[in-house]
Amino acid sequence: MIEEVIVSGRSNPEIDPYLHVWGWEIPFYLFIGGLVAGILFFSAVYTIRGKQDDYPTAVKFAPMFTPLLLALGLSALLLDLSHKLYFWQLYTNIRWESPMSWGAWTLMIIYPLAIVWSALWIKDVFPKWDWKFKWLEDWIEIIRQYQKYMAWALMVLSIVLGMYTGILLSAFNARPFWNTAILGPLFLTSGLSAGAALIMLLSKKEGEKRLFARIDLMLIGTELFLIIHLFMGFLAGTNVHIEAARLFLGGEFTNSFWIFVVFGGLIFPAILELLELRKIKIPHYISAILVLFGSLALRFIVVDAGQASRWLY
Amino acid sequence: MRYAMAIDTKKCVGCSDCVVACQVENNVPIGHCRDWVVEATSGTYPDLSLEIRSERCNHCTNAPCVRCCPTEASHIVDGGIVVVDHDECIGCKACITSCPYDARFVHPEGYVDKCTFCIHRVEKGENPACVSVCPTKCMYFGDTDDPNSEISQLLRKRKWKTLIPEAGTEPNIYYLT
Numbered sequence: 250m251i252e253e254v255i256v257s258g259r260s261n262p263e264i265d266p267y268l269h270v271w272g273w274e275i276p277f278y279l280f281i282g283g284l285v286a287g288i289l290f291f292s293a294v295y296t297i298r299g300k301q302d303d304y305p306t307a308v309k310f311a312p313m314f315t316p317l318l319l320a321l322g323l324s325a326l327l328l329d330l331s332h333k334l335y336f337w338q339l340y341t342n343i344r345w346e347s348p349m350s351w352g353a354w355t356l357m358i359i360y361p362l363a364i365v366w367s368a369l370w371i372k373d374v375f376p377k378w379d380w381k382f383k384w385l386e387d388w389i390e391i392i393r394q395y396q397k398y399m400a401w402a403l404m405v406l407s408i409v410l411g412m413y414t415g416i417l418l419s420a421f422n423a424r425p426f427w428n429t430a431i432l433g434p435l436f437l438t439s440g441l442s443a444g445a446a447l448i449m450l451l452s453k454k455e456g457e458k459r460l461f462a463r464i465d466l467m468l469i470g471t472e473l474f475l476i477i478h479l480f481m482g483f484l485a486g487t488n489v490h491i492e493a494a495r496l497f498l499g500g501e502f503t504n505s506f507w508i509f510v511v512f513g514g515l516i517f518p519a520i521l522e523l524l525e526l527r528k529i530k531i532p533h534y535i536s537a538i539l540v541l542f543g544s545l546a547l548r549f550i551v552v553d554a555g556q557a558s559r560w561l562y
Numbered sequence: 563m564r565y566a567m568a569i570d571t572k573k574c575v576g577c578s579d580c581v582v583a584c585q586v587e588n589n590v591p592i593g594h595c596r597d598w599v600v601e602a603t604s605g606t607y608p609d610l611s612l613e614i615r616s617e618r619c620n621h622c623t624n625a626p627c628v629r630c631c632p633t634e635a636s637h638i639v640d641g642g643i644v645v646v647d648h649d650e651c652i653g654c655k656a657c658i659t660s661c662p663y664d665a666r667f668v669h670p671e672g673y674v675d676k677c678t679f680c681i682h683r684v685e686k687g688e689n690p691a692c693v694s695v696c697p698t699k700c701m702y703f704g705d706t707d708d709p710n711s712e713i714s715q716l717l718r719k720r721k722w723k724t725l726i727p728e729a730g731t732e733p734n735i736y737y738l739t
Contacts, residue, residue, distance in 0.1 A: 254602070264667050333652075335651065
């Protein structure tokens with residue numbers, strides 16, 4: 250057997266011995282992005298289907314949080330930039346090949362839409378709400394005529410947002426663990442699941458809670474399927490991909506991933522939801538919080554593991 | 563025009579003069595380096611072989627850092643040199659994670675920094691600092707599009723390899739073996 254020992258004179262901060270240029274900010278933002286995508290998706294879908302009174306939390310109440318959540322996520326992104334004062338350069342270029350550019354422009358469109366979307370529902374949520382300015386109220390009434398079109402746009406854009414949070418990572422061929430097309434659909438599904446969980450958490454209507462528990466169950470099933478395929482793909486891949494998978498199959502991320510993400514964030518809440526649907530009394534918020542936590546943990550572990558995986562030479 | 567570098571691993575003694583020359587020439591901040599020396603020992607004891615390589619940005623023809631940059635701060639100039647425009651870089655670090663050679667780092671001033679092939683010297687017809695100081699003259703810099711250049715002739719005559727060609731980056735630093 251041929252062995253190789255490499256001694257490198259390089260010791261750049263955050264690069265050596267293991268790459269760690271992305272700390273908590275990026276996974277936190279990816280979680281927020283997915284969660285917002287999930288909330289907006291369900292709100293848009295049930296608006297299009299005319300179910301705003303059947304599922305008021307999903308359609309009207311949950312979107313109220315999206316402008317604040319996006320503000321938090323974008324603040325994290327800004328904190329991550331090391332040359333902050335130049336952030337506006339993102340908006341002087343459109344780079345089709347760069348997922349980072351895609352994300353910047355998607356957010357540029359989705360953020361104002363999320364604000365307007367919340368504004369359209371605010372009187373349904375807070376009946377005493379007063380806009381103070383007549384022109385603002387008139388303006389919102391004009392936009393209301395186009396609500397259905399906006400819902401369609403939001404449905405598509407929320408899928409783009411949820412998908413992009415995964416594609417951002419999968420575009421990096423240099424980090425074998427990220428370099429898989431599964432990451433886009435996996436993060437989208439996980440984001441939708443987080444959105445459904447938040448709706449379950451906020452909802453006071455039994456019917457709505459049950460619907461989102463069922464939706465969440467389907468999404469958890471899809472996620473488990475995607476995770477199995479992720480590892481099947483890696484193990485059938487090249488040496489560096491097999492090494493990347495080993496980080497999770499006995500390597501340093503084994504415990505955190507299988508315990509916190511797969512069991513704690515997917516399988517256990519799925520069992521709780523199944524029992525709830527069978528009318529066994531378990532508070533909805535337990536499974537919802539577990540799903541949200543699992544979704545957050547998935548982002549942190551994937552961002553860290555990607556940076557730990559590399560091409561060896 | 564396609565600038566490239568060839569490094570003779572049979573002549574390199576690993577003295578790190580190239581590293582020091584680069585740091586002085588480019589005022590590289592303390593604790594950082596744009597080029598570095600790697601010693602790779604391979605085989606099974608007692609049949610071991612040692613390869614010493616001076617490494618840096620590979621100025622890839624299919625550069626992932628340029629592809630993923632959201633602002634065009636990372637771009638390719640005439641001659642195929644990959645450079646970073648400091649005033650366009652936002653420090654998102656996507657290029658750092660995209661580089662399979664880990665050749666980039668964040669400069670303490672915030673922008674991303676890396677080897678420029680000493681473009682300021684090359685434009686004046688001089689060699690990069692690392693090449694010009696090498697005491698064993700194991701480094702060659704030149705135009706691989708010109709069949710008569712020293713580097714083209716060497717690459718025809720000698721056996722060579724590039725680092726991780728399977729990553730698809732089409733690197734332009736050649737190691738003569």
